[in-house]
Amino acid sequence: MTAMDGTEPRPNYGLREEIEAFWSERAPGFDEFPGHEIFDEDERKAWHRLLSRHLGPAGKRSVLDLASGTGVISHLLDDLGFQVTGLDWSEAMLRLAKAKAASRGRRIAFRLGDAERILEDDASFDILVTRHLVWTLVDPAACFSEWLRVLKPGGTLLVVDGDFVRQTLGQRLLQRVDALARRSRLVGRQAPALSPDMAERHRSILSRVHFRNGARAGDVAALLGHAGFRDIVVDHRLGEIHRAQGRHMPLTKRLSRRIEHRYAIKAVKPTA
Numbered sequence: 001m002t003a004m005d006g007t008e009p010r011p012n013y014g015l016r017e018e019i020e021a022f023w024s025e026r027a028p029g030f031d032e033f034p035g036h037e038i039f040d041e042d043e044r045k046a047w048h049r050l051l052s053r054h055l056g057p058a059g060k061r062s063v064l065d066l067a068s069g070t071g072v073i074s075h076l077l078d079d080l081g082f083q084v085t086g087l088d089w090s091e092a093m094l095r096l097a098k099a100k101a102a103s104r105g106r107r108i109a110f111r112l113g114d115a116e117r118i119l120e121d122d123a124s125f126d127i128l129v130t131r132h133l134v135w136t137l138v139d140p141a142a143c144f145s146e147w148l149r150v151l152k153p154g155g156t157l158l159v160v161d162g163d164f165v166r167q168t169l170g171q172r173l174l175q176r177v178d179a180l181a182r183r184s185r186l187v188g189r190q191a192p193a194l195s196p197d198m199a200e201r202h203r204s205i206l207s208r209v210h211f212r213n214g215a216r217a218g219d220v221a222a223l224l225g226h227a228g229f230r231d232i233v234v235d236h237r238l239g240e241i242h243r244a245q246g247r248h249m250p251l252t253k254r255l256s257r258r259i260e261h262r263y264a265i266k267a268v269k270p271t272a
């Protein structure tokens with residue numbers, strides 16, 4: 001049977017498949033966005049400081065970069081000397097990640113897989129790191145138990161994420177100004193924007209995920225605690241990263257980034 005819009009129905013096509021398809025379509029332009037790829041040495045150094053602050057020196061430790069996308073965080077971890085594996089369920093993202101790593105001469109392993117159901121043995125990794133995944137998790141409670149399983153006892157999880165739903169009055173005002181600026185011919189360079197179709201798909205996906213009201217740090221930390229993580233620390237000191245990113249953004253986005261609810265959360269798997 002063919003649907004009213006002429007497309008073939010997709011049996012068992014669920015929210016997870018929609019999320020994967022959305023990111024696969026975004027893959028080609030993903031690295032053009034400041035805040036995704038790094039365009040500034042100050043930003044790179046600021047990330048190194050954040051990662052080192054929570055993970056310590058690399059030693060011979062292994063890291064799994066969950067939902068690695070084009071590998072931006074994998075490269076930062078590789079810079080610091082960790083043995084890095086990136087995992088993502090989007091083949092389009094993985095292709096770009098592998099090509100970028102090859103072009104930079106990096107030995108980072110990239111694998112296809114679902115961060116909610118990792119096909120690795122128990123206690124496989126010293127560290128798990130993930131940026132901008134938690135806010136679209138379908139079942140974060142089950143997922144965090146899975147992350148605990150693949151971590152070695154005493155291993156560390158580092159989540160970098162944010163609330164991309166709830167907006168303060170200041171953020172709403174800046175968004176209005178940004179929309180006007182995009183329509184105006186008076187403004188200069190603008191960051192690339194999502195097409196109306198992709199923006200609608202983004203909104204629709206977001207309305208159905210667990211953190212549909214925004215992934216607040218306190219809620220994520222509480223779920224990590226329920227899953228069995230301990231020594232949970234919420235870190236909002238991302239200012240130097242955001243200031244460096246802001247240099248490559250239009251003024252409205254730069255100002256908005258300073259007041260958004262963004263954070264890193266470190267959590268440890270107990271040894272016994």
Ligand SMILES: C[S@@+](CC[C@H](N)C(=O)[O-])C[C@H]1O[C@@H](n2cnc3c(N)ncnc32)[C@H](O)[C@@H]1O
Pocket residue numbers: 019020023024036066067068069070071072073087088089090093113114115116130131132133136
């Ligand atoms: C916003 S991008 C972030 C990419 C990368 N972590 C970064 O910060 O540059 C989200 C990525 O998560 C991936 N993703 C989302 N849910 C996933 C899941 N359950 N398993 C594996 N990858 C997932 C998408 O394919 C996409 O590459």
